[in-house]
Amino acid sequence: MMRGMSYSLVRLRSGPATGILRLAAVLLLCSTWGSPRVEPQARPAEYDVKAAYLLNFGKFIRVPANAPPREHFDICVIGTDPMGRVLDSLAAGEQVEGRPVRIRRVTNAADAATCDIAYLSASDSARIDSELAALRSSDVLTVSDAPNFLEHGGMIQFVLVAQRVRFSVNLNAVHRTHLVLSSELLRVALSVTGNAAAEVQR
Amino acid sequence: MVNLCVRLAVLLVACCVVAYSQVRTTPQGLHPRQLKSLSLAELGQIEVTTQSKEPTEVWDTAAPIYVLTGEDIRRSGVTNIPDALRLIPGVNVARVNGSRNWAVGIRGFADQFSKYVLVLIDGRSIYTPLFGGVLWTVDNVMMEDIDRIEVIRGPGGSIWGTNAVNGIINIITKSAADTHGTLVSAGGGSVDHGTGAIRHGAHSGAWDYRANAFGFARGPEYHMDNQPNYDWSRFGQAGFRLDRKRGSGEVTILGHAYWGKFGDAQTISTFAPQNTFTSYRSMNTSGGDVLGRWRKNLGQRADIYLQGWWWHEHRIGSNFGEDRDTFDADFLHRFWMGSRQQISWGAGARLSPSRISQTVPTQAFVPANKTDNILSAFLQDEIDIVPEKLVFTIGSKFERDTYTGFQLQPSARLLYTPTPHLSLWGSVSRAVRTPDRVDEDIDVNVFVTSPPPLWGRIRGNHDLHAERLRAYEGGGRALIHSRLYLDVAGFHNTYHDLVAQSAPSISVNPGPPYAPGTVLVDFNFVNGIGGATDGGEISPDWQAANWWRIRSGYSYLHIDLSDQRGFTDTNTLTSLHGSSPNSQAFLQSQIDISKKVQFDQVLRYVGALHAQQVPAYVTGDVRFGWSPGPHWQLSVAGQNLFQPHHAEFGINPPPAVLIKRGVYAKLVWTR
Numbered sequence: 021m022m023r024g025m026s027y028s029l030v031r032l033r034s035g036p037a038t039g040i041l042r043l044a045a046v047l048l049l050c051s052t053w054g055s056p057r058v059e060p061q062a063r064p065a066e067y068d069v070k071a072a073y074l075l076n077f078g079k080f081i082r083v084p085a086n087a088p089p090r091e092h093f094d095i096c097v098i099g100t101d102p103m104g105r106v107l108d109s110l111a112a113g114e115q116v117e118g119r120p121v122r123i124r125r126v127t128n129a130a131d132a133a134t135c136d137i138a139y140l141s142a143s144d145s146a147r148i149d150s151e152l153a154a155l156r157s158s159d160v161l162t163v164s165d166a167p168n169f170l171e172h173g174g175m176i177q178f179v180l181v182a183q184r185v186r187f188s189v190n191l192n193a194v195h196r197t198h199l200v201l202s203s204e205l206l207r208v209a210l211s212v213t214g215n216a217a218a219e220v221q222r
Numbered sequence: 223m224v225n226l227c228v229r230l231a232v233l234l235v236a237c238c239v240v241a242y243s244q245v246r247t248t249p250q251g252l253h254p255r256q257l258k259s260l261s262l263a264e265l266g267q268i269e270v271t272t273q274s275k276e277p278t279e280v281w282d283t284a285a286p287i288y289v290l291t292g293e294d295i296r297r298s299g300v301t302n303i304p305d306a307l308r309l310i311p312g313v314n315v316a317r318v319n320g321s322r323n324w325a326v327g328i329r330g331f332a333d334q335f336s337k338y339v340l341v342l343i344d345g346r347s348i349y350t351p352l353f354g355g356v357l358w359t360v361d362n363v364m365m366e367d368i369d370r371i372e373v374i375r376g377p378g379g380s381i382w383g384t385n386a387v388n389g390i391i392n393i394i395t396k397s398a399a400d401t402h403g404t405l406v407s408a409g410g411g412s413v414d415h416g417t418g419a420i421r422h423g424a425h426s427g428a429w430d431y432r433a434n435a436f437g438f439a440r441g442p443e444y445h446m447d448n449q450p451n452y453d454w455s456r457f458g459q460a461g462f463r464l465d466r467k468r469g470s471g472e473v474t475i476l477g478h479a480y481w482g483k484f485g486d487a488q489t490i491s492t493f494a495p496q497n498t499f500t501s502y503r504s505m506n507t508s509g510g511d512v513l514g515r516w517r518k519n520l521g522q523r524a525d526i527y528l529q530g531w532w533w534h535e536h537r538i539g540s541n542f543g544e545d546r547d548t549f550d551a552d553f554l555h556r557f558w559m560g561s562r563q564q565i566s567w568g569a570g571a572r573l574s575p576s577r578i579s580q581t582v583p584t585q586a587f588v589p590a591n592k593t594d595n596i597l598s599a600f601l602q603d604e605i606d607i608v609p610e611k612l613v614f615t616i617g618s619k620f621e622r623d624t625y626t627g628f629q630l631q632p633s634a635r636l637l638y639t640p641t642p643h644l645s646l647w648g649s650v651s652r653a654v655r656t657p658d659r660v661d662e663d664i665d666v667n668v669f670v671t672s673p674p675p676l677w678g679r680i681r682g683n684h685d686l687h688a689e690r691l692r693a694y695e696g697g698g699r700a701l702i703h704s705r706l707y708l709d710v711a712g713f714h715n716t717y718h719d720l721v722a723q724s725a726p727s728i729s730v731n732p733g734p735p736y737a738p739g740t741v742l743v744d745f746n747f748v749n750g751i752g753g754a755t756d757g758g759e760i761s762p763d764w765q766a767a768n769w770w771r772i773r774s775g776y777s778y779l780h781i782d783l784s785d786q787r788g789f790t791d792t793n794t795l796t797s798l799h800g801s802s803p804n805s806q807a808f809l810q811s812q813i814d815i816s817k818k819v820q821f822d823q824v825l826r827y828v829g830a831l832h833a834q835q836v837p838a839y840v841t842g843d844v845r846f847g848w849s850p851g852p853h854w855q856l857s858v859a860g861q862n863l864f865q866p867h868h869a870e871f872g873i874n875p876p877p878a879v880l881i882k883r884g885v886y887a888k889l890v891w892t893r
Contacts, residue, residue: 072257072265080262110258146610146639171521181467183400186266208262
């Protein structure tokens with residue numbers, strides 16, 4: 021992943037063979053300042069990628085035509101927010117179907133009934149049943165990384181596979197609402213369960 | 223001159239621009255904002271670093287569980303598991319010397335043969351029925367493989383079984399899916415003379431696998447004048463792990479083979495005229511294990527779990543040798559009955575044949591060959607009295623073992639979660655420790671002095687009862703602020719029938735093999751001590767800033783044990799009272815100076831151990847970590863920095879070996 025970055029630095033170092041100490045120092049400084057925010061393993065954080073997924077899902081949800089028009093595309097975080105400022109910075113200036121994206125943080129599911137996407141953190145897994153029950157009659161895409169989220173009736177569950185963030189979809193839960201998920205999203209999912217499709221493993 | 227400066231400035235700007243642009247065009251965009259432009263498919267291809275497991279699972283446990291993550295361990299700079307355990311509240315750790323066992327206990331009773339803590343590595347118990355404890359020097363895990371160490375203070379009798387009296391330490395390694403790629407690490411220093419590790423993992427079809435090998439050479443600690451430096455260690459281990467996750471089932475297979483040599487000094491008594499001498503014969507060990515585990519999700523929130531393992535140990539030293547095989551099979555089934563009750567039940571069997579090799583006539587086990595077996599079953603019901611707010615768990619383990627027959631270990635726990643940020647719990651449990659081979663079968667003669675010849679003899683007792691504990695515990699966890707997490711626990715443990723040395727019976731001229739005129743003082747083990755211990759632990763975990771995290775803990779322990787009615791003169795009492803500190807504390811601070819540089823510090827305080835003649839001490843460790851490049855990590859750590867050396871535990875033969883200040887450097891390459 022960082023291969024591109026390190027190769028460019030190697031080229032710079034061996035390039036102009038002028039070998040002035042100051043030049044070498046400059047390059048060294050550059051490699052420290054010029055590199056972006058990175059952990060020792062040079063990988064993005066799990067929750068930054070999940071935040072990006074939430075933004076992305078918006079492009080693949082089809083809201084029913086007779087739905088009341090809303091001014092914003094709301095992505096709501098119910099309870100604990102493990103993503104923080106990254107979610108806000110990713111959402112800044114974004115639009116879904118002409119509606120500007122807005123991040124709302126709410127304390128319980130009842131307040132999320134008017135959202136487009138609702139995210140529940142894994143650390144709140146004790147509340148899943150009550151939160152999902154509150155959202156049952158709303159057209160909200162429910163997403164979580166709580167274990168067994170799909171079995172509780174959630175729609176999209178984040179799964180970590182080989183250090184990569186993937187997601188699984190429960191179509192039964194989606195079909196209970198008026199939401200329709202694009203087949204492009206289903207194609208990329210790790211697994212799709214529900215009586216509309218046999219259990220599929222990717 | 224100006225020309226040069228201008229050129230340098232332009233170059234500086236230019237290469238920084240190149241660096242940034244390089245990032246933008248890399249599909250694996252590292253900056254969070256770069257993630258915005260990726261498609262769903264691309265997002266699923268990026269390797270991520272995962273957050274620690276903290277409050278999630280810990281929150282819902284009605285027991286004082288503490289999770290030390292692999293990252294906390296890495297940043298503390300420790301090179302072995304017992305040193306990592308110092309960073310867990312309620313765990314007492316003392317290093318004896320460079321090659322002998324550590325004294326590890328939970329809520330007291332720390333000893334080289336500390337018998338009250340059950341230790342598991344990936345579900346395999348490494349508690350040995352030989353002396354009822356763990357040989358930490360031999361049971362090593364590659365530090366880079368550790369995902370987390372979970373410690374439950376207090377009896378976990380209900381699920382985990384016999385001998386988990388004061389607590390359980392569960393060392394969990396990363397799944398093979400989390401260790402893809404290659405890792406090579408090498409280091410060396412003043413105490414840890416050399417360490418090396420290599421690991422490679424990948425996936426093939428539905429299987430993830432890894433193979434690794436690691437080894438270390440440790441040097442002696444600080445000895446007083448004229449004492450030979452006998453406590454060195456050499457160790458090597460190779461292992462593998464396979465994981466497969468398909469549909470609702472998971473299979474894990476892992477195995478290791480190890481070899482070790484540990485320098486030692488033992489006072490050996492002989493019946494022949496010299497009577498006593500110090501042997502510097504090293505302890506040689508080798509062995510291995512294989513474990514297989516299958517878990518299947520049955521749907522309806524039920525699952526089933528089947529595990530089997532085999533562990534072989536071979537050990538020979540100056541005073542005795544042991545060969546032991548342990549075969550274990552366990553089964554667990556969890557399901558929901560109605561919408562409010564989760565039932566767990568299971569059964570297990572363990573068979574452990576062993577053979578003692580006698581190396582000196584004065585130390586024997588009678589009988590030399592013995593097979594320990596344990597049959598167990600457990601049942602637990604977790605009831606949601608008020609869903610998500612009040613949960614009551616009741617259960618028990620039923621065991622039948624070689625020594626003490628049938629044992630019942632019930633426990634009842636209540637967990638109350640009034641708000642999403644606060645949970646309170648309380649429990650009452652009974653736990654039992656069955657006697658080990660030393661308690662039952664040992665026969666040791668120790669020469670004391672001459673003339674006239676005075677000998678001591680310690681013999682096991684085949685009629686021992688199990689030791690019993692009743693524990694009353696309570697505590698709470700609170701997320702006081704999004705950045706401050708607090709865990710508090712308190713306990714009152716009452717003990718009965720703890721194994722102790724009996725009053726001596728003295729005989730004169732007992733006959734051969736003793737020399738004529740010998741005075742023999744004979745002890746055996748009896749169930750002679752009872753009483754209580756009280757105490758508590760408080761551990762705040764504070765994210766002071768985005769780049770600064772502080773973990774800390776304070777533990778308090780009060781021991782009040784006494785001879786039970788009908789028994790007197792048990793020397794064990796003084797040792798029990800004075801071998802665990804009244805209080806101890808630690809503070810671990812992790813600072814991310816920049817994205818590539820880490821500065822970590824640990825401060826540790828341990829109270830005095832009167833019976834071991836060890837005064838209280840405060841010391842600290844420091845670690846600098848630097849990533850010169852994406853695949854490299856360099857760390858330099860200093861340990862036990864406050865004094866050139868300090869005592870932590872007594873030893874036989876005295877005087878105590880002191881633990882010295884040390885420094886080491888380590889380089890890790892990953893791809």
